Amino acid sequence: MQAAPESVERVAALRDQRALRRGVVISVLASAIAIVFAVSLMVGQTFYPPADVVRVILGDDVAGASFTVGWLRLPRAVLAIVVGLSFGLAGVAFQTMLRNPLASPDIIGISEGASAAAAVGIIMFSLSGTGVSALAIAASLGVALLIYGLAYRGGVAGTRLILIGIGIAAMLRSVTAYTLSQAGQWDLQEALRWLTGSLNGASWEQAIPAFFALVVLGPLLLGASRNLSAMQLGDDTAAALGVRVERTRLLVVVSAVGLIAFGTAAAGPVAFVAFLAGPIAARLIGPRGSLLLPAALVGALLVLVADLLGQYAFGTRFPVGVVTGVLGAPYLIYLIVRTNRAGGSL
Amino acid sequence: MTTAVSPPESGVAILRRPTRVRLLWLLVVAAVLVALAVASVAIGSRDVTWADILAGVGGSIDTIEQAAVYTRVPRTVLAILVGAALAVSGAVMQGVTRNPLGDPGILGINMGASLAVITGMAWFGIGSAVGQIWAAIAGAGITAVLVYVLGSMGRGGATPLKLALAGAATSAALASFIIAVALPRGDISANIRSWQIGGVGGANFENMQHAVPFLVVGFVVSMLSARSLNSLALGDDVAAGLGERVATARAAAAIGSVMLCGAATAVAGPIAFVGLVIPHLCRLLVGVDHRWLLPFSALTGSGLLVAADVLGRIVARPSEIDVGIITAFVGAPFFIAVVRRQKVREL
Numbered sequence: 001m002q003a004a005p006e007s008v009e010r011v012a013a014l015r016d017q018r019a020l021r022r023g024v025v026i027s028v029l030a031s032a033i034a035i036v037f038a039v040s041l042m043v044g045q046t047f048y049p050p051a052d053v054v055r056v057i058l059g060d061d062v063a064g065a066s067f068t069v070g071w072l073r074l075p076r077a078v079l080a081i082v083v084g085l086s087f088g089l090a091g092v093a094f095q096t097m098l099r100n101p102l103a104s105p106d107i108i109g110i111s112e113g114a115s116a117a118a119a120v121g122i123i124m125f126s127l128s129g130t131g132v133s134a135l136a137i138a139a140s141l142g143v144a145l146l147i148y149g150l151a152y153r154g155g156v157a158g159t160r161l162i163l164i165g166i167g168i169a170a171m172l173r174s175v176t177a178y179t180l181s182q183a184g185q186w187d188l189q190e191a192l193r194w195l196t197g198s199l200n201g202a203s204w205e206q207a208i209p210a211f212f213a214l215v216v217l218g219p220l221l222l223g224a225s226r227n228l229s230a231m232q233l234g235d236d237t238a239a240a241l242g243v244r245v246e247r248t249r250l251l252v253v254v255s256a257v258g259l260i261a262f263g264t265a266a267a268g269p270v271a272f273v274a275f276l277a278g279p280i281a282a283r284l285i286g287p288r289g290s291l292l293l294p295a296a297l298v299g300a301l302l303v304l305v306a307d308l309l310g311q312y313a314f315g316t317r318f319p320v321g322v323v324t325g326v327l328g329a330p331y332l333i334y335l336i337v338r339t340n341r342a343g344g345s346l
Numbered sequence: 347m348t349t350a351v352s353p354p355e356s357g358v359a360i361l362r363r364p365t366r367v368r369l370l371w372l373l374v375v376a377a378v379l380v381a382l383a384v385a386s387v388a389i390g391s392r393d394v395t396w397a398d399i400l401a402g403v404g405g406s407i408d409t410i411e412q413a414a415v416y417t418r419v420p421r422t423v424l425a426i427l428v429g430a431a432l433a434v435s436g437a438v439m440q441g442v443t444r445n446p447l448g449d450p451g452i453l454g455i456n457m458g459a460s461l462a463v464i465t466g467m468a469w470f471g472i473g474s475a476v477g478q479i480w481a482a483i484a485g486a487g488i489t490a491v492l493v494y495v496l497g498s499m500g501r502g503g504a505t506p507l508k509l510a511l512a513g514a515a516t517s518a519a520l521a522s523f524i525i526a527v528a529l530p531r532g533d534i535s536a537n538i539r540s541w542q543i544g545g546v547g548g549a550n551f552e553n554m555q556h557a558v559p560f561l562v563v564g565f566v567v568s569m570l571s572a573r574s575l576n577s578l579a580l581g582d583d584v585a586a587g588l589g590e591r592v593a594t595a596r597a598a599a600a601i602g603s604v605m606l607c608g609a610a611t612a613v614a615g616p617i618a619f620v621g622l623v624i625p626h627l628c629r630l631l632v633g634v635d636h637r638w639l640l641p642f643s644a645l646t647g648s649g650l651l652v653a654a655d656v657l658g659r660i661v662a663r664p665s666e667i668d669v670g671i672i673t674a675f676v677g678a679p680f681f682i683a684v685v686r687r688q689k690v691r692e693l
Binding site for chain 2: 102107150151153159160162163164166167168170171173174177178181182192195196271272314315316318321322325326328329330332333336337339340341
């Protein structure tokens with residue numbers, strides 16, 4: 001069949017338009033992250049002008065600013081970006097792979113698994129650093145396997161998997177709550193970190209393992225994005241297109257769970273970031289094209305902005321997870337409404 | 347299921363267990379509950395003698411042992427009340443929505459009650475026990491309607507899985523709001539834990555006595571709805587054909603259920619899964635007739651919560667585990683088992 005030249009042109013124009021839109025969205029997101037990052041380094045109890053901040057980052061010794069910016073604000077902002085990128089990336093990878101926006105790791109219990117493991121490791125066994133991360137990653141992989149195994153009955157149905165995940169998440173939250181109650185003094189800040197996620201008291205020690213996990217696993221996931229998009233058409237179609245389905249799935253699950261585990265071990269299960277980033281990114285760049293990179297950027301922007309709001313916008317200092325939780329809650333409800341209306345996979 | 351064909355023999359057998367069998371089970375369940383209640387008063391982080399127990403229950407606090415027993419009495423009573431309320435509430439919810447996953451915890455209704463109490467305390471200065479119970483019931487009612495509307499949108503109406511999903515989402519959303527409302531208030535946020543995970547450790551008769559009238563009314567309303575719930579179980583069309591005013595009956599039963607779980611949450615915090623597990627167990631014992639199912643659920647629910655409380659005190663000696671944590675551990679696997687049995691469209 002011979003396509004008319006004008007329709008070829010129109011398809012090409014549409015493709016260019018999409019690529020342009022994608023490019024614009026990604027650069028706008030990246031610059032927004034840079035701006036909010038800079039602002040979060042400058043503002044606080046004391047305001048430091050950009051010149052001071054730059055000098056601190058370059059390693060100069062600036063009275064006052066060196067400590068406040070170098071040891072308090074910088075690790076916090078860096079951790080916010082690292083955690084946001086990790087959660088956004090891992091969340092959208094799960095949502096794409098399971099073809100259901102509700103199947104994000106923070107809804108089906110994987111984040112809760114990492115959180116419970118980290119809380120147990122830190123409070124019960126006084127672990128730190130690598131030990132906590134290892135425990136978190138083992139636990140969340142175990143949870144992922146368990147949910148998949150329980151949901152598998154000659155095929156995995158989306159709704160069944162999500163509800164089983166919700167049941168597991170309820171148990172894991174109990175583990176976290178019990179562990180916290182055994183900590184002797186019920187420490188509200190510590191509790192909030194493991195229940196909803198918080199960046200309060202963020203340090204380089206927490207940020208560095210999560211950063212390296214992102215550097216290693218992030219590119220792996222991004223590299224799989226083409227295969228992942230093909231798998232959205234169904235496993236058989238993807239295999240026919242030359243995708244090694246099982247290998248891709250394993251790679252995606254392990255990297256995404258790893259990102260969640262390292263991020264959660266550092267900042268707790270920051271509520272709904274993994275869940276929200278993908279759908280927001282999809283709205284921004286429109287249909288088609290991989291969502292992985294835009295969703296990661298949306299995640300980072302969400303965490304940065306939510307942390308800034310939580311710290312300074314209200315009379316009380318809210319941990320970042322409470323802000324994202326309250327922002328995400330209506331969207332979660334809206335998504336349920338929309339899925340139910342459309343028939344969806346329910 | 348609108349055919350007029352009579353159900354198969356086995357169905358009739360389950361529907362109508364002989365009264366003898368039911369009475370026997372009633373005795374067994376009551377005896378177990380009494381035994382558990384005694385255990386609850388006798389077992390704790392401090393060992394006590396029988397003499398201490400008798401004296402302590404009688405109100406004597408002369409020795410430390412007697413005082414320990416004395417403080418175990420109110421929490422035992424609270425566990426009995428709350429367990430019964432949640433179990434009956436769950437049984438009615440399962441009947442009203444014809445949904446095996448009905449439970450005030452899973453559907454997010456307890457969290458709604460919790461949020462309403464916290465908001466009432468933080469924003470409107472509601473400090474009295476009765477005010478808190480009213481707030482909890484209002485919150486539970488609003489959440490119940492919201493979750494039902496969310497879950498029944500779209501094709502197929504309120505299917506069990508859609509309702510459970512809507513409930514879990516609402517529950518997660520409300521949990522975030524609870525922290526957001528409580529955190530700015532130091533006096534409330536110190537107790538944030540008790541509004542996220544239910545327990546009976548802080549029981550006192552002062553608060554309980556205010557809840558009792560609400561629980562009694564809720565139970566009576568539920569019991570009066572038992573017959574209509576039996577009709578509703580046959581499907582709305584058949585129930586209407588049998589002369590039931592379907593909407594009214596459903597609303598009345600729902601009000602009873604909401605009162606029970608609202609009042610229970612106001613005194614003990616959100617406790618999930620009791621209302622899910624107990625009615626399923628009781629159906630195995632006495633069949634699906636709600637006139638028997640509801641009182642049975644009450645007794646068994648009390649037993650479960652008292653047992654969970656005792657277990658929480660034994661496992662973690664010398665400290666204790668909140669009942670809300672234990673019920674999640676018992677109930678979540680049960681929830682997963684029920685989900686696995688549901689048929690859903692494959693992905």
